[in-house]
Amino acid sequence: MEYLYDHYAGALLGVIARIIKKEEVAEEVLQDVFLKVWDRIESYDASKGKLFTWMLNIARNQAIDKTRSKEFSKDKKTGDIDNFVNRIDNEGYVEQKVEAIGLQELLKVLPEDQRFIIDHHYLKGYTQAEISEEFNLPLGTVKTRMRLAMKELRNLLKVE
Amino acid sequence: MNVEAYISSGVLEAYALGELSDQERAEVEKNLKQYPEIRKELAQIEEAQEKFLMNAAIQPRAAVKANLFAKIEGQKPATRVVKLPTESTGIAFWKFAAAASVTIALISSYLAYDYWNKWKKTENNLSELIAQNQRLAEDYNKVNQRLDQIGNYLSITDNPAFKRVVMTGTPNAPGALASVYWNESTKEVYLSIQDMKQLAQENQYQLWAIINGKPVDAGVFDSNFAGLLKMKDIEAGASTFAVTIEPRGGKESPTLETMQVAGNVVKG
Numbered sequence: 001m002e003y004l005y006d007h008y009a010g011a012l013l014g015v016i017a018r019i020i021k022k023e024e025v026a027e028e029v030l031q032d033v034f035l036k037v038w039d040r041i042e043s044y045d046a047s048k049g050k051l052f053t054w055m056l057n058i059a060r061n062q063a064i065d066k067t068r069s070k071e072f073s074k075d076k077k078t079g080d081i082d083n084f085v086n087r088i089d090n091e092g093y094v095e096q097k098v099e100a101i102g103l104q105e106l107l108k109v110l111p112e113d114q115r116f117i118i119d120h121h122y123l124k125g126y127t128q129a130e131i132s133e134e135f136n137l138p139l140g141t142v143k144t145r146m147r148l149a150m151k152e153l154r155n156l157l158k159v160e
Numbered sequence: 161m162n163v164e165a166y167i168s169s170g171v172l173e174a175y176a177l178g179e180l181s182d183q184e185r186a187e188v189e190k191n192l193k194q195y196p197e198i199r200k201e202l203a204q205i206e207e208a209q210e211k212f213l214m215n216a217a218i219q220p221r222a223a224v225k226a227n228l229f230a231k232i233e234g235q236k237p238a239t240r241v242v243k244l245p246t247e248s249t250g251i252a253f254w255k256f257a258a259a260a261s262v263t264i265a266l267i268s269s270y271l272a273y274d275y276w277n278k279w280k281k282t283e284n285n286l287s288e289l290i291a292q293n294q295r296l297a298e299d300y301n302k303v304n305q306r307l308d309q310i311g312n313y314l315s316i317t318d319n320p321a322f323k324r325v326v327m328t329g330t331p332n333a334p335g336a337l338a339s340v341y342w343n344e345s346t347k348e349v350y351l352s353i354q355d356m357k358q359l360a361q362e363n364q365y366q367l368w369a370i371i372n373g374k375p376v377d378a379g380v381f382d383s384n385f386a387g388l389l390k391m392k393d394i395e396a397g398a399s400t401f402a403v404t405i406e407p408r409g410g411k412e413s414p415t416l417e418t419m420q421v422a423g424n425v426v427k428g
Contacts, residue, residue, distance in 0.1 A: 001232065003252050005225060010217030011210070017218050027224045034228050048189050049176065050206045056213070057178030103215040121177070123216060128179050143170035150173050150205055157211040 001038060008052060009034070012059045019063040019125030029066050033059045063125070106156055114149035117142060166191065167201050176205045313388045316341050316350055325401050327423035333357065336421045340367070340391075340401045347393035349378055356383045356420065359405060365420070366410040367391055369398035380410040400424050 012033060017026040036058050044054050107115050120126040120135075128146065132139040174180050175188045191198050316322055322341040329336035337354040351367060359365065359382070367378040371394075378401070379391040402422035404414040 001252065002229070003255065005228065009225070010219040011213040013220045014213060014217040018216075027220050030220055031224060031228045031231070035231060038232055048192065049202065050210065052210045052213075053176055053178075053206045056209070060178055103212075106212075106215065118212075122212065128174060128177065143174060146173050146177075147168065147170035150208055153212055154204055154208040157208050 005034060008055060012055060015056060015059050016063045018123050020066055029063050033062050109156060110149055110152055114145050114152060117145045118149045163195050163197050167198065172202045172205055176202065176209055309387055316388060321345065323425060325423045325425050327401055327403060327421035329421055330419050332418065333420045338403060338421050342394060344396045347395060349391040349394050350388040351381060351391050352388050353383060358383055362408050363405050364408045364410060365403050366406045368402050368404065368414050369394040370400040371395065371397045375414050377410065398425055
């Protein structure tokens with residue numbers, strides 16, 4: 001469990017924090033996510049996907065549930081994420097700057113429309129349906145662009 | 161089903177993103193079991209997603225971890241521990257198992273090396289001991305044989321039935337000395353040398369008994385033996401024993417000029 005935490009907490013908080021903009025709340029959600037993982041680890045089925053994907057889905061659902069609860073309103077999503085996410089250099093956070101820069105460069109390589117999807121989905125916390133809705137794109141187009149973007153990422157990240 | 165069309169529909173990406181309805185998920189999971197291509201494709205999507213999100217990670221503050229694990233500790237730790245052998249906690253288990261096996265491997269290779277050395281040393285010692293033992297056994301056998309021999313000699317020299325005939329040196333060999341033990345009733349003759357010089361290779365000593373003035377061959381011998389040498393039987397009536405030097409193998413009649421020692425049988 002500790003291994004899981006050390007290995008994945010950063011990536012999961014990255015996802016949660018981009019859905020929930022408040023630092024304390026995001027970390028609270030992260031805790032809840034790990035408690036859930038701890039509770040349900042028996043129900044993880046390796047034939048249905050990687051452990052990280054499973055944890056990622058728990059994290060996303062948990063974070064999205066949180067935004068739908070009373071103290072959160074949808075407009076927070078369009079609020080300024082930079083406050084929190086870009087505060088990563090501040091005390092308490094240990095983010096490797098090199099990798100953050102690598103991430104930006106990674107995204108620059110993608111065509112504009114694909115970058116838009118990846119950016120909104122992974123970094124701004126939208127679901128595909130939300131992207132389609134808010135930006136007036138057919139869901140099929142969002143899906144196709146997402147697929148092409150993922151293919152591109154596979155090449156860039158050298159997934160064998 | 162057209163697997164390629166299925167893959168390019170983007171449904172696997174949506175699956176990895178957790179954006180499918182329960183029904184759609186079940187559908188994908190069914191296909192995953194059936195088509196290895198789909199499994200492979202999903203694995204690649206997931207890996208890209210994981211790597212991407214690792215790049216976008218934000219590390220939580222240390223207090224979060226401490227807090228979390230305090231909570232987990234609080235949750236019935238005993239039962240949780242029992243539930244460990246599952247897919248993910250398996251990782252921690254494997255870490256521990258790997259560390260343990262490395263330790264065990266190190267210890268056992270040291271022990272193996274140590275024992276191998278000891279075994280090697282023991283083996284050397286053992287073969288030395290075996291060799292020593294063999295030498296001792298041989299020596300013992302030799303001594304034993306020698307003892308038997310001496311016992312036999314004694315049974316001859318101490319036996320009153322044997323007459324001892326001392327043969328002293330002739331002018332040819334003034335210092336020479338030899339003895340004959342002769343049992344008149346059994347006709348046995350034994351020879352012992354006290355002092356007789358070494359002969360050239362082509363010559364041998366020959367023992368003669370003089371019976372009624374005639375020399376009778378009693379066998380040939382070399383000077384290099386210890387103890388008693390059994391010679392040819394000699395009939396009763398011999399008055400003198402003498403030794404001459406003859407060509408190797410001996411002759412039918414003695415070359416008297418070469419006579420080395422001679423001695424008369426004491427009557428009685």
